[in-house]
Amino acid sequence: MHGEKLPVYGGVNGRIGVGGGRLASVDRSALGVLTPRELEVFSVLPDGEGNRELARRLGIAERTVKAHLTSITRKLGLRSRVEAALLSAEWSHDLRLDPKGIHRP
Template sequence: MSGGAILIADDHPLFRQALRMAVERVAPGAAIVEAGTLPAAAAAAGDQATPLALILLDLNMPGAVGYSGIALLHAECPDVPILVVSSADAGVAAEEARAFGAVGFLHKGSGLDAIEDAIGRALRGIAPPAPASAMPGDVDAIRHAVAGLTPTQLKVLLAVLDGQLNKQIAHQLGISEATVKSHMTAIMRKLDVRNRTQAALVARSLGLDLRH
């Protein structure tokens, strides 16, 4: 196991406790950080004083829409494996989770042994085999483009999906409107679209505004 803390990001205290028990069995003595919202998880991921070895992430938590939590945390710490543990339909979510940067997907109904095994494998850097993509090549390329956005660019894109204007986004993120426009220009370039409406449509088509 590599050194570092393990982040458990889930808004259900009882499930966080269950995951904590699994982590303690697999990695006794490892530091554990808990977060009940996506902003709290992102803050923990960006905390240079507490480097992470693994992130256990639920998709459906306050502040997250669709797969945005994976994309945001992957952008914050691209070298840290993200293992999704969610009640979402694995038949759909598993491939999407990997496309946005997760190393694996587990359904919350999995047994404790399966969860512990997946945590151990992720800590050892062993990723489960990824299923063959059933998506067209251009869609798959766009998914990876979204996964390649910076944390701030992802926050701007999610705010656009929420219908916010540049002034509102600037206030929410504590940046200037000019900086918001600069980020939007970079987002549109990376997604190969011409305006913010098209950028929102691309993100929506990839499930970034779907609740899981």
């Protein structure tokens, strides 16, 4: 759903979850600000691979993965890679179906 906001939060005892918290509220339309390569990196985050593995999988340098992750978290207003991974997991179905179909401003 376009326009749906999904809160990403850090809970009690360091647990981090999605839905119902107050750290960040991200609208799916914000994905339109990500580059195609950032979307690709964002879409594979829930697979749980480290930067080195992501770099090999995507055919890019590890430092490039780090740069994309930094850019993704900044553009989406997230505080960490963990928040990005949780958000990506929540939206994974939509991202993997048609990452190119994301509305761009």
